[in-house]
Amino acid sequence: MTAPVLEASFALNVALLLMLVVLAAAVVWTRSLLAAILLMSVYSLVSATWLMVMDAPDVAFTEAVVGAGISTIVALGAILLTRGEAVRVSWKRQVVPGLLAGLVGGLLIYAMSGLPDFGDPASPANSHVGRAYLETAKRDIGAPNVVTAVLGSYRGFDTLGETVVILAACIGVALMLGFGPRATLAPPAGAPGDHHVVLRVTAKMLVPLIILFALYVQFHGDLGAGGGFQAGVIAAVAIILHALVFGLRETTAAIPPQAARAVAALGVVVYAGVGIVCIVNGGGFLDYDHLLTPQIEAMIPAGLLGDPDKPHHWGQYFGILAIELGVLMTVSATMITIFYGFAGRTIDAIAAELRR
Template identity: 70%
Template sequence: MTGYIPGFDANLALDAILLVMLVVIVAAIAATHRMLSAVILMGLYSLVSAVWLVVMDAADVAFTEAVVGAGVSTIVLLGAILLTRGAAAKVSGRRRFLPAVLALGVGAILIYATLDLPDFGDPASPANAYVGRAYLEATGNDMGIPNVVTAVLSSYRGFDTLGETVVIFAAAIGVAIMLGFGERAMADRTIEPLAGGPADHHVVLRVAAKLLIPIIALYAFYVQFHGDLGPGGGFQAGVILAVAVILHALVFGLKDTMAAVKPKFARGVAALGVLLYAGIGVTCIVNGGGFLDYDHLFPRHIEAQIPDWILGPADPAHPHHWGQHFGIMAIELGVLFTVAATMVTIFYGFAGRSMEAPQPGAPRSGAA
């Protein structure tokens, strides 16, 4: 839109505004003593940086930042606040001196390091010149899918993504070891206010949630299966799907949600996702390729049986597209399973414990 107002670079102005907003939010986080404010400001920080990443044309990263940073981590941190104190301990000025110097020093070094970074979008930069360029040029030929990010993530660097999936699964195990799976909340006998009774103030919330939860789940699957073509994929879809479950728990109560999506089911699906991902890799080995080499996902005679109407007629020059398509689809499904089930398990762990945490008589941060 630079043409409409001469001498005004809208992108530069937008960058500047967003970055100033980020700095202001960080200063506010550092200044506040209330954990609740800090957590909400951190969600805001993620949202603003997601907007900034969209401006920088990194749609996939922005998507992840928005759903993980602004969505799920805010909820998990709120759960952590429920288990701990709502305010930071007051620290004397002298004890804050050394951390402040350390933080400022590291920040200065990082800013100094950015001076050496290549310009944004510089075609001669190492990231764009060698490997990145090779991926961009070869993806259409190797996989035949338009989203290069998905191609790199799930095929070229499929082993790295398997590692990330295992890390997420390990996070679920870690939280479960510390906090449990939250199953004791199911046996909780406290009587909750009856829905629709005179004391029921949450009708609007429940109706809105009922409308939204199916749409959120549907959108998760759109993001999942559209990941080959546009921004998205298993990680983002998994988090969105988990958010649908978490929203249900926040509005309808943890017990109802645990009856619908059982903790045992959630942790089983988390393990199934990793198993599916690694199993695809092993299948490729069995059929004569390397680990996660989707060109060998199907034996030749089976690949020849796949009818044309699924993905169009085979291109004789590049006969391996189907293996790549199905391989990417399958491992993205594994990522979806693990991410969604892990987020739900972590949420169950925190939420199940927060019911047992000693509740103060008055609302903790009621007087705003």
């Protein structure tokens, strides 16, 4: 059985990948860090488009929000606190890395010739566990979006680990940038004043809409593309937009840094707590089939979600909902904490240090 002819999307695939190569070459070439960061932002947007062509809307969503949004803001904050331009590297010092990269790249391309063809439905990666998830997700979990089913339920333990890593990064940034005399959260001298009326009015209207969209993405996650990771980052973007337009002091009055840190930890507690409840009710850790006791399951009207034949879906349904809430809390609070860390660092102290 031969695969169908690779359709028009293959041409799109090639075009977008070539754009990524050009952008990566420009990042290698430029000495300006500002240019490199903005090029990486464009790179993320192009790769998000490419991910849509590759049938990965969930990943595209994440890449667009994270790559083009948060990581650009964080990197801009970092160059504001360090420097905007890299020192010129002499060609002599580029020869060895260039040869090394060429050699490793040549070996990798040689090795890649043994890989299955692009789009091969019978390749080992596509024929065992991935296919099994597609076949069983509807029966076991009940969520139409198989990505959410795998993320939240089949591989829930893995996702808990990822959430803990994000919390660890939150703690790391908070410890490195969030405390001490330089972490004053004070706006730098000459911060934008009240004169950006259009900006302020627009931002004021946008912030609640972005939060609303985040909630839609959160609760729509098991039906279509979306989930706690994407929603968390989108919610954080709303807060960051507020801080960018109205100043950090206004934003920290609404959401203090302590609260953001606490919510980040609380998210992991919610996630792990769901796992503990499953154990208490007689299942394994994060085994959502045992999340609700049979008495509670019996009280839920059977037709509530339109599938009266599958009562054990309730545990899966509420389990994924609860852990996605934990993910939302940790991810959004972490992104806000990271932003506070970079944006709240005083530049004045550095300037004073330079004069010294």
